[in-house]
Amino acid sequence: xxxxxxxxxxxxxxxxxxxxxxxxxxxxxxxxxxxxxxxxxxxxxxxxxxxxxxxxxxxxxxxxxxxxxxxxxxxxxxxxxxxxxxxxxxxxxxxxxxxxxxxxxxxxxxxxxxxxxxxxxxxxxxxxxxxxxxxxxxxxxxxxxxxxxxxxxxxxxxxxxxxxxxxxxxxxxxxxxxxxxxxxxxxxxxxxxxxxxxxxxxxxxxxxxxxxxxxxxxxxxxxxxxxxxxxxxxxxxxxxxxxxxxxxxxxxxxxxxxxxxxxxxxxxxxxxxxxxxxxxxxxxxxxxxxxxxxxxxxxxxxxxxxxxxxxxxxxxxxxxxxxxxxxxxxxxxxxxxxxxxxxxxxxxxxxxxxxxxxxxxxxxxxxxxxxxxxxxxxxxxxxxxxxxxxxxxxxxxxxxxxxxxxxxxxxxxxxxxxxxxxxxxxxxxxxxxxxxxxxxxxxxxxxxxxxxxxxxxxxxxxxxxxxxxxxxxxxxxxx
Numbered sequence: 001x002x003x004x005x006x007x008x009x010x011x012x013x014x015x016x017x018x019x020x021x022x023x024x025x026x027x028x029x030x031x032x033x034x035x036x037x038x039x040x041x042x043x044x045x046x047x048x049x050x051x052x053x054x055x056x057x058x059x060x061x062x063x064x065x066x067x068x069x070x071x072x073x074x075x076x077x078x079x080x081x082x083x084x085x086x087x088x089x090x091x092x093x094x095x096x097x098x099x100x101x102x103x104x105x106x107x108x109x110x111x112x113x114x115x116x117x118x119x120x121x122x123x124x125x126x127x128x129x130x131x132x133x134x135x136x137x138x139x140x141x142x143x144x145x146x147x148x149x150x151x152x153x154x155x156x157x158x159x160x161x162x163x164x165x166x167x168x169x170x171x172x173x174x175x176x177x178x179x180x181x182x183x184x185x186x187x188x189x190x191x192x193x194x195x196x197x198x199x200x201x202x203x204x205x206x207x208x209x210x211x212x213x214x215x216x217x218x219x220x221x222x223x224x225x226x227x228x229x230x231x232x233x234x235x236x237x238x239x240x241x242x243x244x245x246x247x248x249x250x251x252x253x254x255x256x257x258x259x260x261x262x263x264x265x266x267x268x269x270x271x272x273x274x275x276x277x278x279x280x281x282x283x284x285x286x287x288x289x290x291x292x293x294x295x296x297x298x299x300x301x302x303x304x305x306x307x308x309x310x311x312x313x314x315x316x317x318x319x320x321x322x323x324x325x326x327x328x329x330x331x332x333x334x335x336x337x338x339x340x341x342x343x344x345x346x347x348x349x350x351x352x353x354x355x356x357x358x359x360x361x362x363x364x365x366x367x368x369x370x371x372x373x374x375x376x377x378x379x380x381x382x383x384x385x386x387x388x389x390x391x392x393x394x395x396x397x398x399x400x401x402x403x404x405x406x407x408x409x410x411x412x413x414x415x416x417x418x419x420x421x422x423x424x425x426x427x428x429x430x431x432x433x434x435x436x437x438x439x440x441x442x443x444x445x446x447x448x449x450x451x452x453x454x455x456x457x458x459x460x461x462x463x464x465x466x467x468x469x470x471x472x473x474x475x476x477x478x479x
Contacts, residue, residue, distance in 0.1 A: 003226055006039035011199045013112040016150045019191050020143035024217045026210040031223040033199055040222040047220045057136040061170055069094035088158050093120050100154035115151045128159050131167040138172045145179045149188045214238035219411040235260045241415045242284040247275045296478045297415040307476045311374045313341040314464035316457050336360040340461045342469055362391040370399035381405035
């Protein structure tokens with residue numbers, strides 16, 4: 001797949017997330033500069049949930065600790081930047097959602113950031129602001145500290161070049177933690193220089209200097225649609241979990257860059273040189289054989305009966321036009337009106353009602369479905385857990401239902417070649433190829449499929465059910 005049409009001609013400004021991205025993956029940092037929105041993959045459910053929880057926590061902190069603070073106004077970056085300038089000039093005690101920019105003499109934006117909090121400080125006759133950031137996590141990370149340092153760098157231009165010596169985080173327990181920049185200054189400087197060198201790299205040079213490498217960070221990375229096809233087409237050594245980054249670098253120095261060129265003799269040499277122990281070498285050879293056979297590589301051994309005696313489910317959704325003042329910005333909203341399922345080769349349907357609080361609930365939870373493993377996909381898995389809990393309370397029953405989110409299952413247990421699996425990709429393969437091939441490549445067309453119309457809602461749900469059933473059958477064969 002050619003990425004050219006999915007890349008910007010000019011890089012975006014550096015933002016705080018480039019620092020954290022570079023720590024994990026140089027390729028991700030480069031794509032953060034050049035990748036267009038059309039290239040991004042949907043966030044997995046757990047990432048969306050974390051983002052939502054983070055926004056809720058931020059709102060709670062604002063309400064509890066900064067109810068009287070000034071909030072920067074405006075819908076456009078330049079307008080918000082000017083409003084931030086004005087608030088600083090007025091010496092507002094606390095400024096929330098401060099827009100910060102870094103510009104060249106020609107007014108090109110090279111750096112950008114939005115600080116959760118700016119607090120006014122005074123030392124003698126000097127007034128200046130310190131940056132604060134709100135994180136719902138329990139522990140501060142290096143990425144959090146680098147983000148504070150970057151915002152403080154941007155803030156310099158708004159306070160006569162003065163750089164604060166520290167900033168602060170408000171963590172998940174609501175308490176403050178001061179971050180002294182002298183502790184991270186060396187890391188920040190090195191990363192800032194690395195990003196300045198990375199930002200102007202053209203695509204051809206970036207392919208050489210920042211090749212994709214499969215890691216745990218790939219599973220939730222929004223750029224996996226760009227990297228996964230390349231990892232597979234180039235037979236990346238990182239598709240073998242037994243090969244560490246250091247081992248891969250060692251092999252590449254020997255001129256070995258592809259897993260399909262890895263011979264038993266090369267594995268013996270790795271063992272002799274201390275890169276692998278005997279057991280790891282055996283596992284490596286086993287996984288190498290599986291890749292050559294077009295089979296999945298599992299991160300750990302799973303029960304062979306994992307997908308037997310299960311309920312596969314998909315929701316039937318009714319589409320409504322959203323109000324014009326809808327805060328989400330989406331033109332439509334959806335309501336669960338039914339549940340299609342497949343259990344023991346039998347297809348069924350459960351009616352869904354809306355309870356007094358407006359939430360969907362099963363009208364009745366049949367006995368033959370109460371003590372089984374339910375397999376759903378993505379947000380459906382979260383929704384059905386709530387509905388089962390509500391139905392159990394309403395009916396006075398205690399079902400023993402374990403809900404498996406197939407997306408999270410794949411991300412948790414599959415190493416290659418399917419990290420970050422998305423349902424629409426499976427739909428592509430079942431409709432284009434008729435069946436799932438033994439070894440999946442990634443979708444080559446990134447166009448978003450149209451959302452189902454109300455008249456198609458049953459067919460859409462049954463299609464999702466068929467795709468899930470096909471995938472589960474295929475996964476069962478891989479166990």
